Amino acid sequence: MGNNVSAVEVRGLRVVRGGTEALRGVSLTVPRHEIVGLLGPSGSGKTTLLRSIVGVQQTTAGEVTVLGRPAGHPELRRVVGYTTQAASVYADLTVGENLRYFAAVLRAGREDVERVLEAVDMTALARRTVGELSGGQRSRVSLAAALLGRPELLVLDEPTVGLDPVLRRELWELFAGLRDEGVTILVSSHVMDEAARCDRLLLLREGELLADATLPELLERTGARDAEEAFLELVASRELAASGGGSPTAEPCSTETSEEEQR
Amino acid sequence: MSPHLTLATATRVLHQLRHDHRTIGLVIALPCVVLGLIAWIFDGTPVLDTLGPVYVGMFPVVVMFLVTSVATLRERTSGTLERLMSLPLGKGDFVTGYALAFGLLAVVQALVLVAFTVGVCGMDVAGELWLLIVCAVLSALLGSALGLGASALARTEFQAVQLMPATLFPQLVLCGLVLPRAQLPEVLEAISRVLPLTYVVDALAGVAAGTPASELGSEILLVAGFIVLAVVGGSLTLRRRTP
Numbered sequence: 001m002g003n004n005v006s007a008v009e010v011r012g013l014r015v016v017r018g019g020t021e022a023l024r025g026v027s028l029t030v031p032r033h034e035i036v037g038l039l040g041p042s043g044s045g046k047t048t049l050l051r052s053i054v055g056v057q058q059t060t061a062g063e064v065t066v067l068g069r070p071a072g073h074p075e076l077r078r079v080v081g082y083t084t085q086a087a088s089v090y091a092d093l094t095v096g097e098n099l100r101y102f103a104a105v106l107r108a109g110r111e112d113v114e115r116v117l118e119a120v121d122m123t124a125l126a127r128r129t130v131g132e133l134s135g136g137q138r139s140r141v142s143l144a145a146a147l148l149g150r151p152e153l154l155v156l157d158e159p160t161v162g163l164d165p166v167l168r169r170e171l172w173e174l175f176a177g178l179r180d181e182g183v184t185i186l187v188s189s190h191v192m193d194e195a196a197r198c199d200r201l202l203l204l205r206e207g208e209l210l211a212d213a214t215l216p217e218l219l220e221r222t223g224a225r226d227a228e229e230a231f232l233e234l235v236a237s238r239e240l241a242a243s244g245g246g247s248p249t250a251e252p253c254s255t256e257t258s259e260e261e262q263r
Numbered sequence: 264m265s266p267h268l269t270l271a272t273a274t275r276v277l278h279q280l281r282h283d284h285r286t287i288g289l290v291i292a293l294p295c296v297v298l299g300l301i302a303w304i305f306d307g308t309p310v311l312d313t314l315g316p317v318y319v320g321m322f323p324v325v326v327m328f329l330v331t332s333v334a335t336l337r338e339r340t341s342g343t344l345e346r347l348m349s350l351p352l353g354k355g356d357f358v359t360g361y362a363l364a365f366g367l368l369a370v371v372q373a374l375v376l377v378a379f380t381v382g383v384c385g386m387d388v389a390g391e392l393w394l395l396i397v398c399a400v401l402s403a404l405l406g407s408a409l410g411l412g413a414s415a416l417a418r419t420e421f422q423a424v425q426l427m428p429a430t431l432f433p434q435l436v437l438c439g440l441v442l443p444r445a446q447l448p449e450v451l452e453a454i455s456r457v458l459p460l461t462y463v464v465d466a467l468a469g470v471a472a473g474t475p476a477s478e479l480g481s482e483i484l485l486v487a488g489f490i491v492l493a494v495v496g497g498s499l500t501l502r503r504r505t506p
Binding site (some may be wrong): 080 | 267268271272274278282283292308325341342343345346348349350352398446503505506
């Protein structure tokens with residue numbers, strides 16, 4: 001769909017939720033066939049941005065174009081795969097029953113269910129009820145559902161939260177494999193060390209985009225050694241600019257806070 | 264909307280029910296227990312024969328309303344509804360799929376309950392038994408449809424559960440069970456005419472009194488109309504984009 005355009009174009013997106021401004025005029029581009037990491041602390045607006053791109057968020061102002069069409073367009077529903085932060089699968093169904101239902105909705109065949117089970121390494125657990133699985137296993141089922149029907153764009157909200165390091169690495173290898181097959185992946189994370197796995201980075205804080213660059217570009221611009229330090233550097237310089245040259249007080253911004261603790 | 268997607272959704276809801284033995288047990292057994300108690304209390308009087316059929320049709324609407332509104336709220340809070348709204352599933356497919364699945368459960372509930380009250384408790388229905396089952400199933404579908412519509416208003420589990428009495432109790436008071444509708448104050452009588460449960464009770468009372476099916480056509484059609492209206496309303500209150 002729309003092969004000559006970027007995967008996602010966001011222009012001046014504003015979202016007001018419950019009286020507060022969750023996104024304050026965000027503009028960005030997600031190029032095709034790349035893994036783009038959306039990084040930022042909990043509460044920075046990552047989920048709201050992803051929901052706007054999928055077309056399930058009421059927006060206040062701005063434009064969101066996905067694969068050449070306005071976000072939420074009916075034709076996009078077959079080509080955009082989406083996982084929410086909580087595993088959005090039925091806890092009272094088995095893994096197989098869940099995937100067969102979502103496959104039916106996408107008119108994907110049974111062999112597609114086998115394929116995605118294989119992809120997330122859950123074939124052995126296909127007959128287990130989702131409610132009996134661990135949090136990490138549930139989020140893999142949720143990810144498998146998003147892979148059904150071979151979407152062109154994957155929008156993944158914190159897919160690696162709570163996974164052990166081995167599994168996390170396997171998932172990032174899966175993402176890289178999908179990218180090499182031509183899939184575009186927009187993945188959010190609050191763990192800055194996952195930045196190294198992405199082709200491009202979007203840094204979000206308090207509803208504003210701090211950076212839209214590759215990791216090397218970002219490190220060069222800030223003189224930092226890693227993504228976390230670059231993030232702090234960008235926050236500090238922004239606050240310096242905002243206070244009109246006063247002393248930079250980079251507030252202690254813990255980007256490692258687990259969002260699970262806050263649920 | 265497409266038959267394929269509606270059936271896939273109905274099948275999925277039935278799979279969920281199949282995993283929940285306790286809910287199936289309660290939906291099937293509880294009405295039998297209550298009707299059995301009524302039969303016992305009024306043993307030797309004609310109460311069971313005149314009111315029994317009406318009660319047989321009241322359980323489905325209440326039970327299905329609760330089950331459906333809680334199930335829909337669960338879809339909202341678990342994120343599965345958000346996923347479905349990002350997929351090529353019509354809102355009508357979602358609502359009709361639920362109505363079909365719970366309608367099937369209602370058929371089983373009605374068959375077991377009628378068999379129990381007639382066979383074990385000795386209820387003597389003057390009208391046709393198949394008509395009683397049809398009325399019970401319509402009442403269940405009405406409950407599901409109203410539950411789906413109402414669940415759009417609920418943000419929490421507490422609200423969802425409160426919506427049942429809020430929606431159904433005023434109808435139960437005005438439908439003629441408490442006082443014959445002809446004796447109601449004029450304003451209340453007029454209100455009772457636009458409430459769906461009124462026609463469910465009218466039809467059931469007709470079956471109890473031995474009215475032939477041909478004379479209950481208008482009541483049954485009205486109930487069916489209300490069901491369609493509630494299903495359409497339920498799919499209109501679903502939103503693909505949420506705040």
